[in-house]
Amino acid sequence: MARVRLENVTKRYEDVTAVDDVSLEVEDGEFVTFVGPSGCGKSTTMETVAGLTRPTEGRVFIGDDEVTDLAPKDRGVSMVFQNIALFPHMDVFENISFGLRLRTYDDDEIRRRVEGAAEIVQLEGMLERMPDELSGGQRQRVAIARAIVRNPNVFLMDEPLANLDAKLRVHMRTELQRLHRELGTTIIYVTHDQAEAMTMSDRIAVLNEGRLQQIAPPLTCYNEPSNLFVAGFIGSPSMNFADGTVVGDGIETPHFDVDVDRETLAGATDGDEITVGVRPEDVHLAENARSIEAASDPIDVRTDVLEPMGDEVFVYLLLTESAERSMEEDPASSSDQLLMSVTPDTEIRENQTVEIVLDRSKIHLFETQTGEAIVHGITDRPDRESESTTEEVDS
Amino acid sequence: MTDEPTNRNDTSVERTGDTAEPTETGSKSDSALGPLPDGGRTEAERPGREGIFEDDREVELDRGPFQRWVANAITNPRRVYRSLFYVATVFFLFTTLFPFYWLLMVALTPEGRQQDIVLTPNGFNPGAFVEVFQVIPFHWYMFNSFVIATASTIVVLVIASLAGYAFGRLEFPGKVPLMLLVLVISFFPPAAFFIPLNDLFNTQFAVLEPITGDGSLYNTPGAMVLPLSAIFMPLAIFILTTFYSQIPDGLEDAARVEGTTRLGALFRVIVPLSAPGVATAGVLTFIAVYNEFFFSFLMTDGQPENWAPILEGILGYQGQYEVMYHLMAAASIIGVIPVAILVIVAQEKIVSGLTAGALKE
Numbered sequence: 001m002a003r004v005r006l007e008n009v010t011k012r013y014e015d016v017t018a019v020d021d022v023s024l025e026v027e028d029g030e031f032v033t034f035v036g037p038s039g040c041g042k043s044t045t046m047e048t049v050a051g052l053t054r055p056t057e058g059r060v061f062i063g064d065d066e067v068t069d070l071a072p073k074d075r076g077v078s079m080v081f082q083n084i085a086l087f088p089h090m091d092v093f094e095n096i097s098f099g100l101r102l103r104t105y106d107d108d109e110i111r112r113r114v115e116g117a118a119e120i121v122q123l124e125g126m127l128e129r130m131p132d133e134l135s136g137g138q139r140q141r142v143a144i145a146r147a148i149v150r151n152p153n154v155f156l157m158d159e160p161l162a163n164l165d166a167k168l169r170v171h172m173r174t175e176l177q178r179l180h181r182e183l184g185t186t187i188i189y190v191t192h193d194q195a196e197a198m199t200m201s202d203r204i205a206v207l208n209e210g211r212l213q214q215i216a217p218p219l220t221c222y223n224e225p226s227n228l229f230v231a232g233f234i235g236s237p238s239m240n241f242a243d244g245t246v247v248g249d250g251i252e253t254p255h256f257d258v259d260v261d262r263e264t265l266a267g268a269t270d271g272d273e274i275t276v277g278v279r280p281e282d283v284h285l286a287e288n289a290r291s292i293e294a295a296s297d298p299i300d301v302r303t304d305v306l307e308p309m310g311d312e313v314f315v316y317l318l319l320t321e322s323a324e325r326s327m328e329e330d331p332a333s334s335s336d337q338l339l340m341s342v343t344p345d346t347e348i349r350e351n352q353t354v355e356i357v358l359d360r361s362k363i364h365l366f367e368t369q370t371g372e373a374i375v376h377g378i379t380d381r382p383d384r385e386s387e388s389t390t391e392e393v394d395s
Numbered sequence: 396m397t398d399e400p401t402n403r404n405d406t407s408v409e410r411t412g413d414t415a416e417p418t419e420t421g422s423k424s425d426s427a428l429g430p431l432p433d434g435g436r437t438e439a440e441r442p443g444r445e446g447i448f449e450d451d452r453e454v455e456l457d458r459g460p461f462q463r464w465v466a467n468a469i470t471n472p473r474r475v476y477r478s479l480f481y482v483a484t485v486f487f488l489f490t491t492l493f494p495f496y497w498l499l500m501v502a503l504t505p506e507g508r509q510q511d512i513v514l515t516p517n518g519f520n521p522g523a524f525v526e527v528f529q530v531i532p533f534h535w536y537m538f539n540s541f542v543i544a545t546a547s548t549i550v551v552l553v554i555a556s557l558a559g560y561a562f563g564r565l566e567f568p569g570k571v572p573l574m575l576l577v578l579v580i581s582f583f584p585p586a587a588f589f590i591p592l593n594d595l596f597n598t599q600f601a602v603l604e605p606i607t608g609d610g611s612l613y614n615t616p617g618a619m620v621l622p623l624s625a626i627f628m629p630l631a632i633f634i635l636t637t638f639y640s641q642i643p644d645g646l647e648d649a650a651r652v653e654g655t656t657r658l659g660a661l662f663r664v665i666v667p668l669s670a671p672g673v674a675t676a677g678v679l680t681f682i683a684v685y686n687e688f689f690f691s692f693l694m695t696d697g698q699p700e701n702w703a704p705i706l707e708g709i710l711g712y713q714g715q716y717e718v719m720y721h722l723m724a725a726a727s728i729i730g731v732i733p734v735a736i737l738v739i740v741a742q743e744k745i746v747s748g749l750t751a752g753a754l755k756e
Contacts, residue, residue, distance in 0.1 A: 050648075050652055051651075051652075052648050052651065052652070071651070071656065072648075072651045072652045073651060073652070073653070073654040073655060073656065077652060078652060078653070079648070079649070079652045081645045081648065081649055082645070083643060083645045084645075085643070085645035085646050085648065085649040086649075087646060087649070087650070087664055087668075088668065089667045089668055089670075098650070098653050098654075099653035099654045102653065102654040102655060102659070103654060146649075146653070150653075150654075156652075
């Protein structure tokens with residue numbers, strides 16, 4: 001068990017920068033997930049920890065030792081790969097014991113540890129089988145057993161569940177969490193699936209275009225995204241964004257205004273461009289908005305398409321009557337549309353004119369130019385008595 | 396309007412039989428544009444597949460046996476493929492096995508009666524297979540050949556594995572030109588290398604004295620292993636490059652994280668998974684070296700104690716006044732046996748290698 005520290009790690013290929021100046025620290029025993037879209041550099045970052053890729057610049061530490069120039073085998077890490085990567089010419093026992101056999105353990109010790117690892121991942125009685133006789137989930141367990149059998153300092157997982165079917169993936173997700181609790185090993189986990197990132201990790205590191213965007217506990221990333229990218233990436237469906245400008249005591253977007261105390265927007269002057277973000281679950285029908293302590297002014301919209309999900313219904317709202325429904329644009333990023341999520345018992349139809357309000361305590365403001373977050377939750381309304389809500393940024 | 400296309404359809408069926416299919420397809424596409432071309436008849440009543448089949452039989456009555464066979468072949472091509480397969484197999488077996496058969500007949504014919512052997516031996520003398528070893532120490536020549544071929548194969552496989560790993564799995568500048576250069580070497584005739592090599596191998600080096608006695612490589616296995624390995628290396632590199640490049644990167648990464656070096660990953664994971672390729676390269680090299688004439692003939696003085704290979708042994712039955720053809724034939728048959736065994740064993744290896752490699756990616 002050990003801490004992992006990356007210092008200004010940069011990996012450049014001929015003309016591409018895969019990882020750009022990433023610095024982060026993973027605590028001993030922590031479960032940290034690298035998450036981001038395809039090609040954001042999360043796998044490359046992990047490979048620099050594993051030693052499979054040598055960073056162009058920067059240093060990697062495991063425990064107190066710098067390992068930047070060490071071969072993978074000397075780093076005390078083990079890894080589970082996306083394509084599982086079991087050795088097809090070896091049976092399960094040989095696969096699991098591969099690393100031990102390279103390290104001159106005696107036969108009894110190897111057998112004892114392999115059986116122990118097989119028990120943890122519930123593979124007893126399958127040690128004689130070949131990988132091609134196993135199901136996808138069983139192969140995954142063998143790969144995990146192979147990784148834990150050496151008692152690694154750090155456990156790396158590169159999209160280990162990506163090749164499994166949806167049901168098995170959810171199952172293995174809980175298995176991995178249980179495993180982490182039992183072993184207490186430092187785990188770095190790479191995924192593009194934010195559901196995996198949110199549910200499993202102690203902290204998630206959001207990467208985009210090789211840069212670290214935010215590293216924080218999952219709910220912090222969700223509730224207080226540090227910039228536009230994190231806000232749009234974490235959460236499904238994505239956050240609604242509307243581009244606006246500062247005008248007087250508020251922000252004007254093309255279709256609605258948000259009142260904001262100028263002190264909240266410290267330093268902003270009239271005409272500054274600000275992006276307003278609000279999650280679908282923080283958009284409410286005006287008639288249901290009694291419980292919301294800080295509702296915005298009502299906005300007239302027309303419902304477009306309903307997407308019933310069972311436990312909730314997603315409603316696409318058109319902000320203008322004449323709004324062209326553009327097919328290519330992501331609705332969440334279009335200023336003419338809003339996505340709202342309501343409970344399934346809400347009476348709502350397609351093509352209906354309704355009034356909605358936004359939960360002001362859940363509105364996020366970002367600088368449009370830099371994408372940096374300004375404030376999460378607007379609490380003080382100048383035109384009402386100042387309601388103190390608990391959603392004020394607290395950390 | 397509705398009758399007209401129907402007529403056209405029907406006549407075409409009667410006239411040409413087989414070609415009714417495309418015509419009908421054509422009329423089907425017509426039906427999308429206008430009224431039904433068959434006058435609204437249902438699918439079953441239309442002159443569809445069943446109708447064509449009946450027509451076919453009627454037409455067949457007019458055909459001769461060859462035409463009938465052709466028609467049969469068109470409707471049932473698998474029979475043709477199968478019969479072609481048998482024809483090719485029989486031809487192939489005949490051309491490869493008949494020389495052996497004839498060699499055996501020559502070997503079995505007693506000395507002095509070698510004229511006019513057609514399909515049966517002139518007499519029966521299985522003792523030739525024993526005599527082979529009594530006249531000259533043929534087993535010694537065989538041992539020499541076996542050692543030389545094995546050593547060359549090991550050298551080729553080890554070096555070609557390293558080269559194949561570099562060419563197949565790494566990216567480096569100049570990779571393609573270098574690969575081409577390696578291949579170009581294999582295009583040179585061995586004779587081009589012979590004179591400088593012969594000169595080199597006859598030069599005495601003090602370093603080699605404890606190993607070879609007189610300090611030169613002439614009359615040692617090295618004089619054949621070195622040039623033959625070099626000449627057959629490019630083919631092996633080419634085969635192994637192809638195989639090694641197909642092993643998923645994840646497996647090599649997994650081996651390296653688990654505790655091997657790159658070299659360890661090559662020999663513990665990549666080579667075993669490329670067993671068919673390694674077996675192919677190895678067998679080809681072994682057979683080529685075992686059968687090689689040029690260097691085998693010229694790099695020793697022909698004495699078995701000086702590592703002369705099988706070739707010299709067979710030529711050893713040729714005296715100044717007589718040629719013992721029956722012993723040559725018997726020796727040739729005996730000489731083939733190790734290679735035949737090797738191929739049979741390696742073939743099993745190749746098949747097992749192909750079925751064991753359940754790679755997912």
